[in-house]
Amino acid sequence: xxxxxxxxxxxxxxxxxxxxxxxxxxxxxxxxxxxxxxxxxxxxxxxxxxxxxxxxxxxxxxxxxxxxxxxxxxxxxxxxxxxxxxxxxxxxxxxxxxxxxxxxxxxxxxxxxxxxxxxxxxxxxxxxxxxxxxxxxxxxxxxxxxxxxxxxxxxxxxxxxxxxxxxxxxxxxxxxxxxxxxxxxxxxxxxxxxxxxxxxxxxxxxxxxxxxxxxxxxxxxxxxxxxxxxxxxxxxxxxxxxxxxxxxxxxxxxxxxxxxxxxxxxxxxxxxxxxxxxxxxxxxxxxxxxxxxxxxxxxxxxxxxxxxxxxxxxxxxxxxxxxxxxxxxxxxxxxxxxxxxxxxxxxxxxxxxxxxxxxxxxxxxxxxxxxxxxxxxxxxxxxxxxxxxxxxxxxxxxxxxxxxxxxxxxxxxxxxxxxxxxxxxxxxxxxxxxxxxxxxxxxxxxxxxxxxxx
Numbered sequence: 001x002x003x004x005x006x007x008x009x010x011x012x013x014x015x016x017x018x019x020x021x022x023x024x025x026x027x028x029x030x031x032x033x034x035x036x037x038x039x040x041x042x043x044x045x046x047x048x049x050x051x052x053x054x055x056x057x058x059x060x061x062x063x064x065x066x067x068x069x070x071x072x073x074x075x076x077x078x079x080x081x082x083x084x085x086x087x088x089x090x091x092x093x094x095x096x097x098x099x100x101x102x103x104x105x106x107x108x109x110x111x112x113x114x115x116x117x118x119x120x121x122x123x124x125x126x127x128x129x130x131x132x133x134x135x136x137x138x139x140x141x142x143x144x145x146x147x148x149x150x151x152x153x154x155x156x157x158x159x160x161x162x163x164x165x166x167x168x169x170x171x172x173x174x175x176x177x178x179x180x181x182x183x184x185x186x187x188x189x190x191x192x193x194x195x196x197x198x199x200x201x202x203x204x205x206x207x208x209x210x211x212x213x214x215x216x217x218x219x220x221x222x223x224x225x226x227x228x229x230x231x232x233x234x235x236x237x238x239x240x241x242x243x244x245x246x247x248x249x250x251x252x253x254x255x256x257x258x259x260x261x262x263x264x265x266x267x268x269x270x271x272x273x274x275x276x277x278x279x280x281x282x283x284x285x286x287x288x289x290x291x292x293x294x295x296x297x298x299x300x301x302x303x304x305x306x307x308x309x310x311x312x313x314x315x316x317x318x319x320x321x322x323x324x325x326x327x328x329x330x331x332x333x334x335x336x337x338x339x340x341x342x343x344x345x346x347x348x349x350x351x352x353x354x355x356x357x358x359x360x361x362x363x364x365x366x367x368x369x370x371x372x373x374x375x376x377x378x379x380x381x382x383x384x385x386x387x388x389x390x391x392x393x394x395x396x397x398x399x400x401x402x403x404x405x406x407x408x409x410x411x412x413x414x415x416x417x418x419x420x421x422x423x424x425x426x427x428x429x430x431x432x433x434x435x436x437x438x439x440x441x442x443x444x445x446x447x448x449x450x451x452x453x454x
Contacts, residue, residue: 182322243322247389388423
């Protein structure tokens, strides 16, 4: 097979006082398929950046690594609540995509596994002359960190796993957990919207609010909009954005103002569409889609199409918002003709110190119970971010409660007991909000299907 290489970046040497240096901190932003080089400089100015040499890495097959997976195939369609005809279309598209990828990269794809990426990380550690490494991973990166610890426990020191995936059900069951978590956020958001019917006009009860949104989705199925930059905005996109925006309670006022343009069938403000167009012109998305589809094929997927059809019908009825039925549909891995090189690694912690985990109560990418389960599997303390639907919490400028605990752990070695940090409160709404294009555009930009990754 062709040689594989990961692309690296490192922050400047950590500590002027070498006695304070704690070594290297490997990082991963999630995905799978996320480009990680930018994380190298992300923590400059923090206590962590002062004592660690932070290493960012584009995993094999992604970003600046060589070779980079590129199937040159049309992307898969996104269906939140697919009709029976769309279920059939999704099935055909998954077959087409998988065949394209096997023709383009069939010799490489079986080797794009989490275990092999963990082995690449250990090569990096050894090449840098370090006896051990520390690790900070987000979302899918939490699974990567747990796999590294299972394979190389003697090489792992301190570990932070932010927004963990569930340790079981890799990978289909992990993704199927997303849609019910979106439904939980919709329950919160529709209750809040009903309380503010005098301002928003979406309905005075939850039932009325849901009816308003569903009527809007039905109209967009029949008459998609063309004023949203870069895409035809149909019912599936509305369902997706509605679910995504329901997560961020601190922005429910802005989100409601934005959604109101669709509910009332009014043109979007020019300043908003201009901001979205500028975001769409950015070339580097920081993500390699074809690597994601390769990595998730490291595990077995059901072969019976009838199982997918039944799940898709259930999800379109009971969990139509956010990701909806998209992960219940047949996926490229369903039709893989490639042999798996090895089974997924059985996660265990035997020989390295307690990791610190962080989970949001209403996170929809990786639901809260996934964090609870991973913390139990690895026997590490869990920071719960209460009342928060975000994803990824140890971030510069984020919640002080989370940052203080993580930095005390990584820098000082203080392992906390289980801890609850309060997330940002719901937006207050006394008067009709004014849409802030610069503030809202990045939120809606996250709402396209990229927001359903790990």
